[in-house]
Amino acid sequence: MASDVPAVAWVFPGQGSQAVGMGGDLAGAFPAVARLYAQADDLLGTPLSRLCFEGPEEALTQTINAQPALLTTSVAVLLALGGSLDAAGRLHLPPRFVAGHSLGEYSAVVAAGALTFPEALRLVRERGRLMGDARSGSMAAVMGLDEAVLEEVCRKAGEGSALVIANYNSPGQLVLSGASEALQRAMAEARARGAQRVIPLKVSAAFHSPLMQEAAAGLSQAVARAEFSPARIPVVANASAVPIRAPEEIRSELVAQVCSPVRWTAGVLTMGKQGARHFLEIGPGKVLAGLVRRILPEAEVGNVGTLEQVQTLLGTDK
Numbered sequence: 001m002a003s004d005v006p007a008v009a010w011v012f013p014g015q016g017s018q019a020v021g022m023g024g025d026l027a028g029a030f031p032a033v034a035r036l037y038a039q040a041d042d043l044l045g046t047p048l049s050r051l052c053f054e055g056p057e058e059a060l061t062q063t064i065n066a067q068p069a070l071l072t073t074s075v076a077v078l079l080a081l082g083g084s085l086d087a088a089g090r091l092h093l094p095p096r097f098v099a100g101h102s103l104g105e106y107s108a109v110v111a112a113g114a115l116t117f118p119e120a121l122r123l124v125r126e127r128g129r130l131m132g133d134a135r136s137g138s139m140a141a142v143m144g145l146d147e148a149v150l151e152e153v154c155r156k157a158g159e160g161s162a163l164v165i166a167n168y169n170s171p172g173q174l175v176l177s178g179a180s181e182a183l184q185r186a187m188a189e190a191r192a193r194g195a196q197r198v199i200p201l202k203v204s205a206a207f208h209s210p211l212m213q214e215a216a217a218g219l220s221q222a223v224a225r226a227e228f229s230p231a232r233i234p235v236v237a238n239a240s241a242v243p244i245r246a247p248e249e250i251r252s253e254l255v256a257q258v259c260s261p262v263r264w265t266a267g268v269l270t271m272g273k274q275g276a277r278h279f280l281e282i283g284p285g286k287v288l289a290g291l292v293r294r295i296l297p298e299a300e301v302g303n304v305g306t307l308e309q310v311q312t313l314l315g316t317d318k
Contacts, residue, residue, distance in 0.1 A: 009097040009236075009276040010111060011292065012074050012104035017285035018066045023073040024053035025307035026080045033076045036117070040072045043121055048072060063204065067103050067128035068121055073305070074107040074283035075117055080310045081282075095280075097243065097271045099236040101288055102167075102208070102262050103127070105254065111282075112231035114250050119226045123254070126222045130215040131258070137206025139166060139177045140187050144196030150174050153193060157186035166208035167262045170294040175201070177209040208261055216258040223251050241266035243274070264288075268295040280304060 027034040027049070037049035051060050052069050059065055100108035106124050109115045115123075142150055147168065154163050154176065163178030163186060176186055183206075187198045205211065228250055234243030237253045239260035244250060268279075268291070279296075281289040281303035289303040304313050 007275045007277045008095045009099065009271045009279045010095040010108070011279055011281050011288045012098070012100035012107035012111070013070065013281060013283045013285055013288055014100065014102035014104040015063065015066050015070065017283060017287055018060055018070050018073075019284055020052075020055035020057050020060055022052050022069070022284040022305070023049075023076050026076050026310065027053070029307050030080050032079045036076050036079060037072060039118070040068065040121055043118055044068060044125060063132035064125070064128040067124045067131075070103060070283065071106050071110075071120060071124045074104070075110055077282050077305055077310065078111060080307070081304070081313065095233060097236055097274070097276055098233050099267055099271065100238075101264055102238065102257065104283070104288075105235070105238055105257060107283065108235050109231070109250055109254070112233040112235050112245075114229050114231040114235065114245075114247065115226065123219075123222055123226055127215075127219055127258075130218045131207060131212070132204060134205035134207075134212060134215050136211045137162065137178050137209060138180045138183055139175055139201040139203050139206060140183060141197070141199045141201060142174050142176060142187075142190050142195050143198075144172050145174065145190060145193060146172075147174065149193055150176070150190065153186050153189045154178075157189050158182050159185075162206065162210040164209050165261055166206070168265045169262075170265055170291040172196075173291070173294070175208075177206040178211065179206070208257070208259065210259055212259045216255055219258055220255045223254055226251075236267045236270055238262045238264070238267065241270050243270070264291060265295050268292055272296045272299065278302075 027037055040048045098108040098111045106120045110117055110120045161179040161182035163182040165174050166177030167175035190198050228247035231245040237244050238257040241263040278300040279292045284305045286303040289301045292301050
């Protein structure tokens with residue numbers, strides 16, 4: 001690893017960070033961003049840009065729309081920060097690591113130069129369609145329980161049903177996913193074990209659990225058709241929490257993460273142990289910035305997703 005590469009990690013948000021208006025100020029200020037949204041509209045055959053800029057919120061939050069909208073907006077922020085797309089649509093960027101939470105992993109793979117924006121957009125649209133069509137199971141956030149305790153709760157409440165910790169977001173912030181009846185038992189058991197909060201999530205299915213195998217199988221076909229390049233920057237994988245670069249590793253990861261837990265805590269710790277000292281969340285919202293602060297309190301953490309934040313980061317807000 002080159003010594004002149006700064007010890008910076010760029011992290012990209014996943015579904016749930018979308019908000020009506022996202023990207024609109026950037027498209028108005030940067031012609032390259034406006035062109036990116038126009039390209040997304042053309043590739044998808046739908047006015048994705050209008051959905052991002054104007055809503056309605058109900059349509060934007062639908063999985064089939066939210067996923068390509070978030071990818072496009074995250075890449076838009078990169079362009080506003082000075083990234084450039086080559087003729088094939090690959091980005092040139094300098095962080096030491098990139099990582100993304102669930103859907104955000106596609107933004108990370110684009111940032112690493114392993115996948116062009118058009119290819120990623122097509123994959124994300126298909127991913128959103130497959131996940132949006134899934135209807136089995138449900139999810140719940142659990143605050144204030146240790147991982148080992150909640151894993152025991154899953155084993156006890158599962159009773160042969162699919163029930164797992166789907167998101168290891170930060171110490172004390174975990175998400176359960178699985179068969180609805182088993183999830184209800186686990187929620188009650190988590191409360192009995194002293195969880196501070198147990199919150200049912202408004203999702204259509206049990207994402208990042210074995211119940212998503214049909215969606216993963218469908219996505220596998222689309223991923224097999226996509227063209228990948230070796231990542232120029234290590235991508236810290238959701239499923240394994242280790243850095244990956246090879247195209248075959250990235251293909252496997254993007255399919256595996258549909259059914260596998262998002263090991264965000266472990267991934268952030270991996271980046272910290274390998275020298276990352278500054279984490280910048282790129283895209284709408286600041287969810288990941290908050291998680292990183294809890295995982296690595298000693299790290300410098302920031303977020304950028306609006307024109308004002310871009311100008312502040314670039315020092316052009318005078």
